[in-house]
Amino acid sequence: MAQALALGRRGMGQTWPNPAVGCILVAGGRVVGRGWTQPGGRPHAEVVALKAAGPLARGATAYVTLEPCAHHGATPPCCDALIAAGVARVVAPLTDSDPRVSGQGFDRMRAAGIEVITGIMASEAMHDHAGFFLKVEQSRPWLTLKLAMTMDGRIATATGESQWITGPQARRAVHGLRATHDAVLVGGGTARADNPRLTVRGFDVARQPVRIVASRHLDLPLLSDLARTAKDVPVWLSHGPDAQSDLVKTWEQLGATMLPTRLAGGRLDAQDLLATLGQRGLTRVFCEGGGQLAASLLAQDLVDELHVFTAGMALGAEGHPGIGALGVDRLAEAPRFELVDVRTQGGDLQHVWRKAAAT
Template identity: 60%
Template sequence: MTAEDDRRFIAHALGLARRGLGRVWPNPAVGCVLVKQGRIVGRGFTRPGGRPHAETVALAAAGDAARGATAYVTLEPCAHHGKTPPCAEALVGAGVARVVSALQDPDPRVAGRGHAILRAAGIDVTEGVLEDEARAMQRGFLSRVTQGRPMLTLKLATSLDGRIATASGESRWITGPEARARVHAMRAAHDAVLVGAGTARADDPSLTVRGLGMAHQPVRIVAARRLDLPVGGALGRTAREVPVWLLHGASAPDRARSDWVTAGARLIEVTETGAGLDPVSMLAALGAAGLTRVFCEGGGQLAAALLMAGIVDEIALFSAGLALGADGRAAVGPLGLDALADVPRYRLTECRTIGPDTLSLWTRD
């Protein structure tokens, strides 16, 4: 196999891995392709819920053809015994001749041990093929393992002048149907959707993925310090059908806690500050719960708090061709900044037209 072949098959494995985004937490979304004499004999990706792993799926598809094949995997094969034996040992047992991986797994239970098992068995191992691409796709898993919190994407849908609603609160719809369809696709690629209590009260959102013909739904999370949300709203009515998690503070009344638990919601108490819930504590709690990718859809106060805490990893900005004026509602609440040096800065990584609107993706360096 040439270096170009290695890149081509790892790229194929990355494409498979993306199918698992939003569905496999707390595990990473991994893809595996088995190639023998230039022909793909097996492939797989981590299945919903995190089991079975991509290598196990690919080996089962290949059967005896795996012997002497090259395995292309997007993340170092696991080396620890959990609910299933280590994938590194499965590859050894299947008799593969070579393993090409994109990225070393930073999980302390792996961290090079998977590659070491393979090499000890006499298997040729090549590391770091399309590593940057793999790192970008695995950003959520890597964040949870190394920082103890999920990757956070902040979605904003605004007018040209950065407003999300008129002065009276009307916001449906600023962006067009194509942009809204893209938002649903982005929700589906995340483990959870997060909004603030104000947005939940004002919009009574369902926060589900619709129009894509899929049964999978992300966890729906509301940051509500005092749990001051109507249990009879869309989230409360469906909490036993699609998970609802509520982040709250110690000041949340016992009656509200009881009502939401009865409705089927999961309550997670986090640290309170004078301004509300502590954003760092919120994300740490979600990481401890196993989430790797969270998609925040506002509102303005929550967006401001997350930005100022320095924990927004990516901004997905949908912009529509209209202006709502200074009396419209701002997409981001007050930041209390006096100097440009204190402003959180992001790097533009993608810009495209979505119907009549534009989508720009900004990444924190």
């Protein structure tokens, strides 16, 4: 099962709106087929593994990281494919919470005489599929927040200079994180200040993440890299109801997809934005700031995992803070996370935090 989970992770960031599933077929003590969900969400992992195994699948054990689907979509149900192949046993950690499946895949295989075993490495699988479950159950994707800061929590100097606070190894790690998410999200201030491309570079990916900018007034540079490449790599723009209609039309002509978002407290409502992203099929979103957007997400308890890259420099109180005002008066009101990993990235430190409910 550990190997199947590792295979499934190869599809992270590539398979939305479907989950990134891994499957390994074992017969006679050896692996006879393996597969993971392919870019765009199909073919599914089970189909890839069964094709690799061919007739050797008969009598084999299938280790699948999520309950095989039981509904007809763009492809026939995977549970039926496993039955037709003559698989003798299926080991899967979790039931699929999608109401079109939700135990039906297991029931159909049991009715066909296949032994079904569940619960193996369930916590690991739950974390891997958390974004898919959030999309199905709460209509929002998993949200990873990344902050690259100085040791005193600053992301730019007083004049706005921010490139580069962290070193090349940390920046490569960020590209690796982008590659495992369906979309990269930044605020309008970051888009204006940095002219980011928000693409994955240095890693071979079949599908670049969707690039999302949250900008209430759409006051974004029309000659930016995002504008120039909007027809090549998807750009989605979250804007308020008061954005100028001519700017909306201009961005649409450039190739961007517009996401009207309601306001809360005079700012874009982060919860409404994430609900829209979930409705559009995204399961994993990687937010790279800036400070105001990070504060909005934290204040609404929408951050599931936090990656903080800390550089060995200090900018002082006049520097721009990594997180905007949260309005916290008491420690009990502050967002809290549990530390799950610490590692060095060249001369920088990466620490990973996860909120308790998602651990």
